[in-house]
Amino acid sequence: MEFDLTWALWGLPLAFVGGWLASRFDIRQWRLEGRSAPKSYFKGLNYLLNEQQDEAIDAFIEAVQHDPDTTELHFALGNLFRSRGDHDRAIRVHQHLLDRSDLSRGDTDRAQHALSLDFLRAGLLDRAEASLRRLQDTPYASEAQVLLLALYERTSDWPQAIAMAEQLESANRGSFKSRMAHYGCEMAREHLLRGHTEQAQAALEQALQIHPESARARLELAHLLEQQGHTDRACSELQALAQLAPNALPLAAATMARLALCDAQHAAQVQRVLTEAQHRRPCLDYVDALVSLLPTNDVASRSVLYLEHLQREPSLAVANRWLALRGVTDPDTGTQEASGVNSAESAALPAVVAQALQKATLPLQRYRCAACGFEASTYFWQCPGCQTWDSYNPRRVDDL
Ligand SMILES: [Zn+2]
Incomplete structure (x- = not known):
């Protein structure tokens, strides 16, 4: 039998190469590494589900160290850092992703979006603006525009805010006229x-051209005209408000009454508008305005207005106003302040009782945000608590 030396010639080098590879490659280690990344990943997920964010971060860092090329783990880690308020590390992770040349277009956009959120949370508004502007022509463009609008509001950059609201309006993202x-x-x-x-x-008139139903622009223009002595034009603006934004009429009632007292021509018209509004649905501001149109010494007519209100709407604030018409007795001297009410008809209230009632009614005269419930004694067009526009009800708490 003839021995084939060709096999030996090939077999020896192959055996040598195989041995060398085996020495460099530990199969056990390969298995361990292959499993360790997913294990850390699932450990991190488990911590997340148990709301143990610190432990989750440690597990994800371990997973990222085992597999530095993975993108999902980087995104998860970056978002975790941001949610923990660790903005510097969140920015570093997302910036690192953006700097990678092997990232797909989709992941690049995603990293840019995440980085924008990091800058916003960190209060780095200049960098946030630049980052959000880079998201034009990406799937995140619409969200970026809304975030830019919020950013311009936050920085009181009103011309930019108007420009962005116009863009959103023209892109059919809803109506932004009220905001503008x-x-x-x-x-x-x-x-x-x-x-x-x-x-x-000019700015207020421009605002009304954009949104004629804007109660704020109408009211602030009326105040400006009143300050300039144009009571007639101020009255006309508020009459227009009653027509175009009737829900906001409680906010205009006091100014309307004040203007009517200066301008006899409009007095009857103002009284008619307020009386009709009060008839439709009683309101503390309407009844106060109507009472202020009556002579101070006409206590009987004032009293009737309050009682008519109380017959339709039980209101502690209005009851207190009616009681105040009876006058107050000084507790030390026992003397009664002039009230105009016939002393035979009523007894004056002791001052301490009047003060206690006044204090009790103050919270009822606040305005309340429908979005977050924040209450304030002055009316806010944008809630200082939740930043929502037009969320305050023009009626006071007592009228709700
Ligand atoms: Zn609010």
Whole structure:
């Protein structure tokens, strides 16, 4: 039998190479590494589900160290850092992802979006704006525009906010006209602070052109006209408000009554508008305005207005006003302050009782945000608690 030396010639080098590879490659280690990354990953997930975020971060860091090329783990880790308020590390993780050349277009956009959120949370608004602007023409463009709008509101950059709201409006992302009117009012307020009355008036008129139903623009324009002595035009603006934004009429009632007292021509009209509104649904501001239109010494007529209100709506604030018409007795001297009520008809309230009632009714005269429940004694067009626009009910708590 003839021995084939060809096999030996090939077999020896192959055996040598196989031995060398075996020495460099430990199969046990390979198995261990192959399993350790997913194990850390699932450990992290488990911690997340148990709301143990610190432990989850440690597990994800371990997983990322085993597999530095993975993107999902980096995203998970970056988002975890952000949710924990560790903005520096979140920015570093997402920036690291963006710097990678092997990232797909989708993951690049995602990392840019995540980085924008990091900057926003960290309060680095200049960098957030630049980052959000890079998201144009990506699937995140719409969200980026809404975030930019919020950013411009936060920085009181009203011209940019108007431009962005116009973009959103033209992209059919909903109606932003009410917001644009508010931005115009904010610009008017800044003009007034600098003493630029004409520019302020122009900004308010522009706001009304954009959104004629804007109660704020109408009301602030009326106040400006009143300050300039144009009571007639101020009255007309508020009459328009009653027509175009009837829900906001409680906010205008006191000004309407004040203007009517200066302008006899409008007095009857104002009284009619307020009486009709009060008849439709009683309101503390309407009854106060109507009472203020009556002569101070006509206590009987004032009393009737309050009683009519109470017959339709039980209200502690209105009851307190009716009681106040009876006058107050000084507890030390026993003397009664002039009230105009016939002393034979009623006894005056002791001052301490009047004060206690006044204190009890104050919380009822606040305004309340429908979005977060925050209450305030002054009306806010944007809630200081939740930043929502037009979330305050124009009616006071007692009228709700
Ligand atoms: Zn709120």
